[in-house]
Amino acid sequence: MPTREIAGKVVEVDAEGFLCNPNDWTREIAEEIAREEGIEQLTDLHWKVIEFCRADFKARGESPTLRRITKESGVDTKTLYTLFPKGPAKKVARIAGLGKPTGCI
Amino acid sequence: MKRLLVLGAGTAGTIVVNKLRRALDPEEWDITIVDQSEVHHYQPGYLFIPFGIYTRNDVVKPRRDYIPPGVNMILSRIEAIEPDRNRVRLEKDNRYLSYDFLVIATGSQPRYEEVPGLIGPEWRKSIHEFYTLEGAVALARHLRSWEGGHLVLNISELPIKCPVAPLEFLFLADWYFHGQGKRSRVELTLATPLPGAFTKPRASQLLGNLLAEKNIHVVPEFAIESVDAEARKIISYDGQEISYDLLVSVAIHMGDDVIARSGLGNDTNHVPVDKHTLLSTQYPNIFALGDAADVPTSKAGSVAHFQAEIFTENFLRYIDGLEMTARFDGHANCYIESGFGKGFLIDFNYDVEPLPGRYPLPGLGPFSLLQESPINHWGKMMFRWMYWNLLLKGKELPITTHMSMAGKWQ
Numbered sequence: 108m109p110t111r112e113i114a115g116k117v118v119e120v121d122a123e124g125f126l127c128n129p130n131d132w133t134r135e136i137a138e139e140i141a142r143e144e145g146i147e148q149l150t151d152l153h154w155k156v157i158e159f160c161r162a163d164f165k166a167r168g169e170s171p172t173l174r175r176i177t178k179e180s181g182v183d184t185k186t187l188y189t190l191f192p193k194g195p196a197k198k199v200a201r202i203a204g205l206g207k208p209t210g211c212i
Numbered sequence: 213m214k215r216l217l218v219l220g221a222g223t224a225g226t227i228v229v230n231k232l233r234r235a236l237d238p239e240e241w242d243i244t245i246v247d248q249s250e251v252h253h254y255q256p257g258y259l260f261i262p263f264g265i266y267t268r269n270d271v272v273k274p275r276r277d278y279i280p281p282g283v284n285m286i287l288s289r290i291e292a293i294e295p296d297r298n299r300v301r302l303e304k305d306n307r308y309l310s311y312d313f314l315v316i317a318t319g320s321q322p323r324y325e326e327v328p329g330l331i332g333p334e335w336r337k338s339i340h341e342f343y344t345l346e347g348a349v350a351l352a353r354h355l356r357s358w359e360g361g362h363l364v365l366n367i368s369e370l371p372i373k374c375p376v377a378p379l380e381f382l383f384l385a386d387w388y389f390h391g392q393g394k395r396s397r398v399e400l401t402l403a404t405p406l407p408g409a410f411t412k413p414r415a416s417q418l419l420g421n422l423l424a425e426k427n428i429h430v431v432p433e434f435a436i437e438s439v440d441a442e443a444r445k446i447i448s449y450d451g452q453e454i455s456y457d458l459l460v461s462v463a464i465h466m467g468d469d470v471i472a473r474s475g476l477g478n479d480t481n482h483v484p485v486d487k488h489t490l491l492s493t494q495y496p497n498i499f500a501l502g503d504a505a506d507v508p509t510s511k512a513g514s515v516a517h518f519q520a521e522i523f524t525e526n527f528l529r530y531i532d533g534l535e536m537t538a539r540f541d542g543h544a545n546c547y548i549e550s551g552f553g554k555g556f557l558i559d560f561n562y563d564v565e566p567l568p569g570r571y572p573l574p575g576l577g578p579f580s581l582l583q584e585s586p587i588n589h590w591g592k593m594m595f596r597w598m599y600w601n602l603l604l605k606g607k608e609l610p611i612t613t614h615m616s617m618a619g620k621w622q
């Protein structure tokens with residue numbers, strides 16, 4: 108796996124730039140990846156979703172699908188698309204330092 | 213007497229009972245299979261119905277003809293699975309069936325009601341679908357007299373069965389309208405939530421090029437929020453709008469409600485299993501096969517077939533307390549119709565994405581992989597014969613269960 112430096116830390120990433128090890132993640136890394144994804148400032152609502160996804164990953168061992176985030180985090184789909192434009196589930200997984208959601212094959 | 217109960221007599225369930233009835237001693241094992249309907253559908257054939265290539269009769273046969281002697285077949289809806297009591301409740305006579313081992317093969321179905329605005333006065337008028345037999349037949353009728361205009365094919369959300377079928381639909385539509393001398397009056401668009409034409413990068417690029425060549429537009433990353441059926445447009449969560457004259461929808465698929473009701477499913481009612489053995493992650497005597505299972509590969513008949521082979525081999529060891537040594541590798545193998553009598557073949561698994569090359573199929577092939585050719589089209593047409601005559605009956609098919617790298621270029 109290739110490595111790269113994000114927010115001053117060298118971490119392993121996959122071909123699509125997802126962190127390989129969720130434990131490498133820091134809030135600074137999240138902020139930098141968010142900027143790469145075109146999100147300048149992470150608001151409280153962004154953090155609510157990111158934290159939900161990290162907790163869910165910890166409990167279940169996989170990144171939640173969009174459907175699951177909507178159902179469980181209390182943030183509706185429409186809002187998720189404004190917070191994380193284009194593919195929210197994939198984008199938030201990358202920012203939260205988790206693997207790509209597998210629901211999409 | 214030990215009891216094996218199989219829920220759903222579709223592709224996976226039918227293959228499994230055929231294989232296991234031959235392998236398990238009838239003195240020791242009772243095998244029962246339950247399904248709600250009397251007819252078996254060859255679902256891949258739905259694709260050809262809108263264009264008049266197949267009719268209803270080409271894709272349905274009596275289910276019983278495919279269930280071997282020595283297997284009990286019960287026609288009923290399954291109401292609930294009670295895994296803690298090792299029994300299943302049927303709708304018919306409120307009857308209970310108990311089991312020692314359970315195989316869930318209840319498939320996965322499109323849920324049109326999940327797309328707001330889809331089902332309403334325009335349903336089966338300017339809004340159609342082809343993932344059910346009724347839908348495919350209604351669309352055939354509609355297309356016969358359609359004047360032309362903007363045909364938009366929308367994939368609402370994943371998962372869906374056979375993720376190449378929407379592309380094939382567009383390729384066939386392009387061919388069909390050419391044949392009718394109407395192509396110049398028809399605009400074809402694919403609006404998909406994916407970043408490109410398909411789920412796997414190399415195949416996506418290739419299929420994307422082919423769509424462009426055939427003048428089929430792609431709107432990627434289109435996540436539908438609703439349909440405005442009156443104004444004839446679809447609207448995405450981020451406010452994009454696409455106007456249509458004819459909308460063909462492929463909606464998100466979910467497992468049957470019985471899975472949710474029984475507490476056995478994930479968010480889309482698919483059953484979580486070990487991706488190599490297909491054993492439930494919750495119960496040591498429940499397996500899920502085919503579209504019903506939550507595994508990271510395509511939902512396809514070829515997958516159901518490969519899984520059934522692996523499962524059978526493992527099950528014969530498992531019941532004797534031995535370790536399950538056969539491992540399902542995610543192998544999927546799809547013929548893709550590209551129109552004008554040609555087709556592609558793609559072959560991939562959990563780890564290897566579709567690669568170009570040649571697929572060695574003794575006696576029939578070689579079929580070219582990821583390349584368009586007439587022989588691949590014939591492969592798909594022949595597949596219907598193989599499905600009814602070999603595959604469902606659990607006979608040897610000239611295809612290997614594990615993906616082979618023979619003939620592939622990396």
Ligand SMILES: Cc1cc2nc3c(=O)[nH]c(=O)nc-3n(C[C@H](O)[C@H](O)[C@H](O)COP(=O)(O)OP(=O)(O)OC[C@H]3O[C@@H](n4cnc5c(N)ncnc54)[C@H](O)[C@@H]3O)c2cc1C
Pocket residue numbers: 219220221222223224225246247248249254255256257258259288289290291317318319320342343344373374377468470501502503504511512513514515516545546547
């Ligand atoms: C348009 C289209 C094109 C396709 N093209 C291809 C292709 O080219 N290649 C390919 O490999 N695959 C293709 N497929 C996919 C393929 O048909 C399926 O993946 C395959 O049939 C899955 O088999 P299964 O046994 O898991 O489910 P199914 O064959 O769907 O069987 C499920 C069975 O369970 C029964 N059932 C469900 N719930 C209940 C209940 N509560 N009570 C009683 N019975 C119940 C149903 O009646 C059904 O008979 C296509 C599918 C479609 C729709």
